[in-house]
Amino acid sequence: MTLALIGQAALNxxxxxxxxxxxxVGLSLIFGVMRxxxxxxxxxxxxxxxxxxxxxxxxxxxxxxxxVLCAAAIFCMGVVVQxxxxxxxxxxxxxxxxxxxxxxxxxxxxxxxxxxxxxxxxTESAYGLATVWLGPIFVDVARLITFGLALALSxxxxxxxxxxxxxxxxxxxxxxxxxxxxxxxxVERIYTVAFGIGAACVGAAGALMSALLPFSPATGFAQxxxxxxxxxxxxxxxxxxxxxxxxxxxxxxxxxxxxxxxxLKELVGFVLLVLILLFRPQGLFGGKTT
Amino acid sequence: xxxxxxxxxxxxxFLGSYLLxxxxxIFFYAYLGQAWNLLGGYGGQISLGHAAFxxxxxxxxxxxxxxxxxxxxxxxxxxxxxxxxxxAVIGYLGFRFGLRGFxxxxxxxxxxxxxxxxxxxxxxxxxxxxxxITFSGDPWQFQFxxxxxxxxxxxxxxxxxxxxxxxIERSRMGAYLAAIxxxxxxxxxxxxxxxxxKLAAIVLSAFLTGVGGxxxxxxxxxxxxxxxxxxxxxxxxxxxxxxxxxxxLMGPVLGSFILSPLAEVSRTYxxxxxxxxxxxIVYGSLLIAVVLFFPRGAYPYLRxxxxxxxxxxxxxxxxxxxxxxxxxxxxxxxxxxx
Amino acid sequence: xxxxEVRALSKRFGGLQAVSDLSLSMxxxxxxxxxxxxxxxxxxxxxxxxxxxxxxxGEIEFRGRSLVGLRPHQICHLGLTRTFQIVRPFPHLxxxxxxxxxxxxxxxSSQTAAARARQVLHEVGLEAKADVPxxxxxxxxxxxxxLARALATEPVLLLLDEVMAGLSAAETERIVELIRGxxxxxxxxxxxxxxxxxxxxxxxxIAVLNYGQLIAEGTPAQVANDPRxxxxxxxxxxxxxxxG
Numbered sequence: 064m065t066l067a068l069i070g071q072a073a074l075n076x077x078x079x080x081x082x083x084x085x086x087x088v089g090l091s092l093i094f095g096v097m098r099x100x101x102x103x104x105x106x107x108x109x110x111x112x113x114x115x116x117x118x119x120x121x122x123x124x125x126x127x128x129x130x131v132l133c134a135a136a137i138f139c140m141g142v143v144v145q146x147x148x149x150x151x152x153x154x155x156x157x158x159x160x161x162x163x164x165x166x167x168x169x170x171x172x173x174x175x176x177x178x179x180x181x182x183x184x185x186t187e188s189a190y191g192l193a194t195v196w197l198g199p200i201f202v203d204v205a206r207l208i209t210f211g212l213a214l215a216l217s218x219x220x221x222x223x224x225x226x227x228x229x230x231x232x233x234x235x236x237x238x239x240x241x242x243x244x245x246x247x248x249x250v251e252r253i254y255t256v257a258f259g260i261g262a263a264c265v266g267a268a269g270a271l272m273s274a275l276l277p278f279s280p281a282t283g284f285a286q287x288x289x290x291x292x293x294x295x296x297x298x299x300x301x302x303x304x305x306x307x308x309x310x311x312x313x314x315x316x317x318x319x320x321x322x323x324x325x326x327l328k329e330l331v332g333f334v335l336l337v338l339i340l341l342f343r344p345q346g347l348f349g350g351k352t353t
Numbered sequence: 354x355x356x357x358x359x360x361x362x363x364x365x366x367f368l369g370s371y372l373l374x375x376x377x378x379i380f381f382y383a384y385l386g387q388a389w390n391l392l393g394g395y396g397g398q399i400s401l402g403h404a405a406f407x408x409x410x411x412x413x414x415x416x417x418x419x420x421x422x423x424x425x426x427x428x429x430x431x432x433x434x435x436x437x438x439x440x441a442v443i444g445y446l447g448f449r450f451g452l453r454g455f456x457x458x459x460x461x462x463x464x465x466x467x468x469x470x471x472x473x474x475x476x477x478x479x480x481x482x483x484x485x486i487t488f489s490g491d492p493w494q495f496q497f498x499x500x501x502x503x504x505x506x507x508x509x510x511x512x513x514x515x516x517x518x519x520x521i522e523r524s525r526m527g528a529y530l531a532a533i534x535x536x537x538x539x540x541x542x543x544x545x546x547x548x549x550x551k552l553a554a555i556v557l558s559a560f561l562t563g564v565g566g567x568x569x570x571x572x573x574x575x576x577x578x579x580x581x582x583x584x585x586x587x588x589x590x591x592x593x594x595x596x597x598x599x600x601x602l603m604g605p606v607l608g609s610f611i612l613s614p615l616a617e618v619s620r621t622y623x624x625x626x627x628x629x630x631x632x633x634i635v636y637g638s639l640l641i642a643v644v645l646f647f648p649r650g651a652y653p654y655l656r657x658x659x660x661x662x663x664x665x666x667x668x669x670x671x672x673x674x675x676x677x678x679x680x681x682x683x684x685x686x687x688x689x690x691x
Numbered sequence: 692x693x694x695x696e697v698r699a700l701s702k703r704f705g706g707l708q709a710v711s712d713l714s715l716s717m718x719x720x721x722x723x724x725x726x727x728x729x730x731x732x733x734x735x736x737x738x739x740x741x742x743x744x745x746x747x748x749g750e751i752e753f754r755g756r757s758l759v760g761l762r763p764h765q766i767c768h769l770g771l772t773r774t775f776q777i778v779r780p781f782p783h784l785x786x787x788x789x790x791x792x793x794x795x796x797x798x799x800s801s802q803t804a805a806a807r808a809r810q811v812l813h814e815v816g817l818e819a820k821a822d823v824p825x826x827x828x829x830x831x832x833x834x835x836x837x838l839a840r841a842l843a844t845e846p847v848l849l850l851l852d853e854v855m856a857g858l859s860a861a862e863t864e865r866i867v868e869l870i871r872g873x874x875x876x877x878x879x880x881x882x883x884x885x886x887x888x889x890x891x892x893x894x895x896x897i898a899v900l901n902y903g904q905l906i907a908e909g910t911p912a913q914v915a916n917d918p919r920x921x922x923x924x925x926x927x928x929x930x931x932x933x934x935g
Contacts, residue, residue, distance in 0.1 A: 524801060525795045525799050525800075525801065525804070528788065528791055528792050528795055528804075529792065529795065531784055531788070532781055532792045535781035535782065535783060538763075538779070539779040539781070540792060541743075541767075542743075542763055542764075542772065542773050542775070542841075543767060543772070543796060543841070543844055544764045544768055544793070544795070544796030544844055545764055545792065545795075545796075546764045546765075
């Protein structure tokens with residue numbers, strides 16, 4: 064167990080973490096704005112992955128290019144889900160929302176199963192096997208690009224939320240939905256946009272991840288759980304927490320796979336989740352916005 | 354009611370083996386659903402990890418039968434007790450730390466997955482491949498050569514669970530669970546030991562589910578950690594009471610009579626090739642439909658249609674407010690200082 | 692032995708000292724009125740007495756037994772029951788079922804509890820609405836329900852938090868009569884109230900809180916004429932409303 068190996072694992076994890084962060088930020092945005100717990104998050108992501116896969120297969124589009132299209136497509140999916148379903152249960156007890164999203168998750172996952180079949184896939188990318196050597200450590204070019212893109216997208220989202228008018232409205236609605244109504248904001252539209260953006264994030268993450276990690280309809284649920292793990296560790300409703308949490312969890316998973324039996328790394332994740340739920344449910348960057 | 358019971362008792366005389374199997378699944382999932390209902394419906398604490406109790410019950414009785422030749426009829430109770438212990442742990446941790454709603458659901462999911470992963474790695478329990486039970490047809494080993502016996506056992510289980518639920522509904526525990534569901538703090542002020550009552554609910558629910566695990570093992574003759582402990586089984590369990598009406602006596606039963614045949618039909622008609630997920634799409638759509646249009650479930654809706662009585666049982670209807678107004682707190686509420 | 696003995700009770704929330712060094716005592720059969728401006732710490736005191744909050748320091752003794760560290764349901768079983776300032780009925784349960792929850796504190800039998808609940812409903816005048824979901828009641832009815840539920844637990848000491856707030860004059864009269872009847876049966880009462888005439892008429896003694904501290908204590912007449920109280924809360928016009 065050399066230092067180089069550990070360093071390698073950490074770096075790999077860190078770079079991969081960009082996608083985790085993107086995924087978690089999307090979830091956190093949806094929760095932060097609407098207090099909706101999107102259990103279908105991972106399954107939306109899988110659809111993003113499949114879209115990237117199909118685009119690569121049929122049109123030869125590299126996922127590092129097509130992710131924009133995937134993001135847009137999943138944005139639309141998010142808008143449809145929000146308008147048709149989520150909107151109606153905004154004021155329902157939480158359990159009802161959870162069950163609704165569970166239903167959506169079931170439908171999305173099994174629709175993917177029916178359409179694409181159960182086999183695991185992986186998107187072809189021109190950069191798939193390229194590596195760059197940094198001394199004793201090698202950097203996976205695909206991961207590097209993924210990290211860069213994920214970072215860029217997160218920054219873009221940050222700028223949007225904090226500099227643009229619509230973004231400020233979204234943050235206002237997140238802070239105080241009633242107040243936003245009072246000042247005449249079209250809260251319904253804001254919610255739709257926010258949900259759509261959250262979905263777009265996860266769609267992009269799915270597209271980017273599809274080149275790095277094999278996926279199948281069944282991986283959707285695992286990704287949902289991972290997203291929630293990250294968001295809870297980072298703090299529900301905190302975008303920064305989600306971003307940093309993604310990096311943290313990815314590094315932890317990567318190190319865990321190297322230091323422990325690989326198949327037990329999932330176990331570590333769940334034990335960590337239980338501990339956080341019990342002792343620090345508000346996450347590391349805590350503060351639930353009221 | 355009595356008429357329905359007589360019909361059900363007489364049915365095996367007239368039905369072929371395939372249809373008997375359908376009914377067995379209806380009764381069995383109604384039983385599991387009713388056990389879940391005690392905690393999730395009457396108690397209002399939704400759990401997505403109940404498969405863990407099935408798995409523990411199943412593995413316990415099977416292991417004891419395989420290693421010590423202990424009759425599963427006894428192993429069933431031990432399995433139930435083991436599941437009850439896990440239930441007590443989850444309940445203690447969850448309720449003591451004030452986890453509610455989504456956070457409690459996550460806790461149950463986490464424990465379910467932890468059980469699944471741990472069992473997958475224990476070779477004595479067959480590891481990831483699971484355990485295979487040899488068929489002997491010996492009634493003492495909870496195996497019957499004739500499907501009809503399974504039918505009656507399953508029916509019996511369902512009736513027992515309904516009896517227990519009915520008893521609880523009418524008892525102090527039932528009244529306390531309803532009060533806790535409505536307003537936990539206000540109920541505490543009236544002498545309700547919320548923590549103790551919820552703990553009792555989860556322990557009982559876990560015990561009954563664990564007992565069901567033995568039936569599961571001895572009807573399917575194989576146990577794999579991924580199916581016995583997995584989320585899909587947990588989803589199957591909660592669907593019946595939710596579609597049929599959580600918090601009501603007939604809910605899980607009605608839900609099972611709706612869902613199991615539906616699943617069978619979609620499986621039969623779409624089973625060719627890789628379309629095995631269609632029944633789950635149906636499940637998902639039903640879940641969505643129920644949440645949007647029949648939030649209390651089919652049974653209360655039908656009862657309301659036929660007699661205009663004040664409707665009771667969880668969950669409460671949507672409050673019609675403009676979007677974004679008046680939300681319930683999503684963060685867990687910590688217990689007060691004492 | 693006094694019924695309720697509170698000594699040097701204090702509670703702080705962050706920067707706010709909600710209750711400061713509060714000491715008071717109640718005798719059996721007494722009606723003690725707790726008054727003071729909004730934010731004076733009255734409801735906090737109730738929460739401390741009934742176990743919903745833990746004191747930072749001080750002692751609470753009920754019938755000779757310390758209540759500190761006990762949970763609300765345990766305190767209820769000992770004989771001290773509280774109501775809430777903003778009523779909290781169980782909206783989807785019927786009125787009878789609501790009260791029955793309280794009755795179950797004294798019996799495990801559903802029959803007995805239901806019978807006791809009906810008795811209490813009769814006493815507060817809600818028996819006609821026994822099968823109505825509590826969520827459909829008017830405010831006045833909800834207040835009576837809140838009272839009924841608490842009564843069903845057969846308390847020795849009943850803590851009523853602004854049970855008359857928001858009621859019309861006629862409704863207030865009814866509740867006053869109800870409370871008088873309850874007290875006549877031997878139940879001791881600790882009332883938080885803003886409706887001055889009522890609390891002055893009902894109470895044997897009054898305690899006045901301001902900024903978490905006890906600033907006056909005595910008979911209604913004494914308190915009404917206490918310059919500190921008048922200054923803090925009542926205003927000169929009320930100086931003469933106390934009987935006797």
